[in-house]
Amino acid sequence: MLQLKQVGKTFIREQKTFAALTDVSLNIEAGEIYGIIGYSGAGKSTLMRLLNGLEKPTTGDVLVEGQSIVGLSEQAMRPIRQKIGMIFQHFNLLWSKTVLENIMLPLKLAGVPKAQRQAKARELLKVVELTHLEAAYPSELSGGQKQRVAIARALISDPKILLCDEATSALDPKTTNSILTLLAQINREMGITIVLVTHEMEAVRRICQRIAVMENGRLIEEGTVHEIFEKPKTEATQALVAESLMVTPSETAASINQLLERVPNGTIVQLRFNEAQSSQPVIGRLMRQYPTVEISVISGSLQQTINGALGYLYIQIQANPSDLKAVLAELAQQTIEVEVVRHG
Amino acid sequence: MDKLNGFQSYFQFKQVNWPSMWQATFETVWLTIVSVLLVAILGLALGLILYQTNASSGRVSRILNGIVALFVNIFRSIPFIILIVLLIPLTKGLMGTMIGPKAAIPALIMSAAPFYARLVESAFREVDDGVLEATRSMGASKAQIVWQVLLPESMPALVSGLTVTAISLVGYTAMAGVIGAGGLGNLAYQDGFQANQNAITLVATVIILIIVFVCQKIGDLVVQHIDHR
Ligand SMILES: Nc1ncnc2c1ncn2[C@@H]1O[C@H](COP(=O)(O)OP(=O)(O)OP(=O)(O)O)[C@@H](O)[C@H]1O
Ligand SMILES: [Mg+2]
Numbered sequence: 001m002l003q004l005k006q007v008g009k010t011f012i013r014e015q016k017t018f019a020a021l022t023d024v025s026l027n028i029e030a031g032e033i034y035g036i037i038g039y040s041g042a043g044k045s046t047l048m049r050l051l052n053g054l055e056k057p058t059t060g061d062v063l064v065e066g067q068s069i070v071g072l073s074e075q076a077m078r079p080i081r082q083k084i085g086m087i088f089q090h091f092n093l094l095w096s097k098t099v100l101e102n103i104m105l106p107l108k109l110a111g112v113p114k115a116q117r118q119a120k121a122r123e124l125l126k127v128v129e130l131t132h133l134e135a136a137y138p139s140e141l142s143g144g145q146k147q148r149v150a151i152a153r154a155l156i157s158d159p160k161i162l163l164c165d166e167a168t169s170a171l172d173p174k175t176t177n178s179i180l181t182l183l184a185q186i187n188r189e190m191g192i193t194i195v196l197v198t199h200e201m202e203a204v205r206r207i208c209q210r211i212a213v214m215e216n217g218r219l220i221e222e223g224t225v226h227e228i229f230e231k232p233k234t235e236a237t238q239a240l241v242a243e244s245l246m247v248t249p250s251e252t253a254a255s256i257n258q259l260l261e262r263v264p265n266g267t268i269v270q271l272r273f274n275e276a277q278s279s280q281p282v283i284g285r286l287m288r289q290y291p292t293v294e295i296s297v298i299s300g301s302l303q304q305t306i307n308g309a310l311g312y313l314y315i316q317i318q319a320n321p322s323d324l325k326a327v328l329a330e331l332a333q334q335t336i337e338v339e340v341v342r343h344g
Numbered sequence: 345m346d347k348l349n350g351f352q353s354y355f356q357f358k359q360v361n362w363p364s365m366w367q368a369t370f371e372t373v374w375l376t377i378v379s380v381l382l383v384a385i386l387g388l389a390l391g392l393i394l395y396q397t398n399a400s401s402g403r404v405s406r407i408l409n410g411i412v413a414l415f416v417n418i419f420r421s422i423p424f425i426i427l428i429v430l431l432i433p434l435t436k437g438l439m440g441t442m443i444g445p446k447a448a449i450p451a452l453i454m455s456a457a458p459f460y461a462r463l464v465e466s467a468f469r470e471v472d473d474g475v476l477e478a479t480r481s482m483g484a485s486k487a488q489i490v491w492q493v494l495l496p497e498s499m500p501a502l503v504s505g506l507t508v509t510a511i512s513l514v515g516y517t518a519m520a521g522v523i524g525a526g527g528l529g530n531l532a533y534q535d536g537f538q539a540n541q542n543a544i545t546l547v548a549t550v551i552i553l554i555i556v557f558v559c560q561k562i563g564d565l566v567v568q569h570i571d572h573r
Contacts (some may be wrong), residue, residue: 052481054477054480054481075485077483078483078484078485079483080483081480081481081482081483082482082483084481086478086481088474088477088478090474092472092474092475092477092478093475094475094493094496094497095497095572095573096496096497096499096570096572097496105479105482105492106482106483108492109479109482109483109484109485109488109492110483137572138572139572139573150478157482163481
């Protein structure tokens with residue numbers, strides 16, 4: 001889907017050449033979520049900008065769906081860029097346009113008639129759960145809401161690829177989680193290939209299938225999430241992995257997907273709780289209170305962190321909509337966080 | 345007309361010929377509006393050229409940038425009263441006359457448009473690079489970026505810059521009046537100063553102040569209305 005072949009990129013800074021990327025090759029498959037991780041200045045954003053031709057490589061080749069984009073003019077790049085959505089750390093919304101107008105912008109640029117643009121934008125507002133905010137201006141939104149608008153904007157031209165450059169780096173952990181969940185959902189339901197650039201190992205761990213690690217403009221390690229986490233080869237990767245283990249644990253995309261396959265029906269919910277909450281018999285009480293509701297525990301664990309024990313639990317709920325709502329509300333009161341992984 | 349001196353002379357309002365005062369007010373307002381419009385158009389064009397050619401490393405854009413920058417810097421630096429004299433031959437050729445409000449227009453534009461062009465350039469530069477990059481990543485053309493991003497995103501700065509420009513244009517029109525371009529400046533100079541009727545000068549001053557305040561108020565209101573940052 002996306003290929004880099006021995007790509008090098010040099011910038012001229014103060015009359016000296018500076019190699020931002022050296023001999024980078026990688027191959028991103030259609031339909032996967034591919035993570036690119038590295039510390040600041042590693043060259044991640046530069047690499048990302050090569051993928052949609054915002055920057056041209058000094059050496060090597062960049063292929064999008066098998067077609068080399070290196071020799072293309074700005075003009076010829078335009079239709080290709082429309083098939084590659086991009087989101088950013090600082091959201092990059094136009095403050096002068098409303099949420100709806102921001103989302104419609106790519107289609108406006110492509111000359112799609114207004115009625116069609118609006119219908120499409122409203123559809124996407126539903127996907128990112130912001131229907132009530134269509135007339136708001138970006139300055140009235142929270143960071144997480146802004147990123148949702150940016151995601152809707154990136155999706156409106158039906159891209160096959162979504163590039164995310166530090167898309168969660170400006171957000172708090174909870175919002176980060178909800179954005180990552182949304183990205184995983186987009187990947188699963190729309191079949192969009194996602195490239196996720198970040199310096200947070202936790203983010204790639206949660207939703208990526210494969211990871212590339214970058215340092216000083218070189219790609220120093222590549223592998224599946226399991227390979228990288230279990231046997232990090234280089235020192236830089238080990239440091240990144242160690243850092244991420246300090247963060248509260250949650251499931252990787254791979255194991256969530258396994259779980260979803262194993263339990264095909266019902267609503268699946270991830271609960272997070274702390275030491276005190278874990279000793280309360282919440283689930284048992286709920287089952288007595290709502291006799292028609294079926295709750296089963298699928299998996300869970302309790303882990304020691306610097307802030308004391310933190311646990312998470314995946315449960316499956318089978319209930320009618322009104323009971324489900326009540327149960328979820330109860331759970332939300334009794335735990336730190338309730339995240340619906342899949343609606344039943 | 346008896347010659348009055350001292351502070352009292354300001355308040356001899358019967359000296360004021362109101363029809364000619366309103367005529368002069370009308371001329372000043374007309375001249376200001378016409379020149380603001382022309383300055384806005386020319387200033388935007390020059391400012392856009394400065395902005396677009398500044399970042400680019402191409403040979404043509406560097407030369408174009410040099411020429412426009414030189415033009416802008418020169419005309420911005422010439423004092424208005426000298427510029428108007430300097431441009432007399434050009435004005436005669438262009439407007440066919442040296443008297444009346446029309447005659448002031450070339451000098452007004454030549455001096456205010458470069459000033460506004462610099463404000464436009466810096467307003468464009470204030471536009472968030474990330475937003476420009478995002479638009480580029482959507483496949484926008486250069487012209488689309490100007491119309492869909494650059495102009496709307498810099499609109500408050502463009503409007504407040506135009507307000508400042510409009511206010512100095514009111515001042516310039518008064519100066520132009522002294523050398524025969526009509527309006528309140530002309531009236532204050534000829535009927536007020538030369539005929540020593542201070543009340544006329546005072547009334548003309550108050551009207552000019554009102555015009556300036558109205559300009560400022562309109563500008564502020566528009567900015568308030570369009571700024572959603
Ligand atoms: N246009 C440019 N001109 C000169 N140097 C550049 C340019 N763009 C990037 N660089 C340099 O290339 C290197 C890599 O930058 P890049 O933005 O790709 O890093 P990054 O991994 O995305 O870092 P961060 O996590 O801080 O975003 C940096 O040293 C940067 O200064
Ligand atoms: Mg970066």
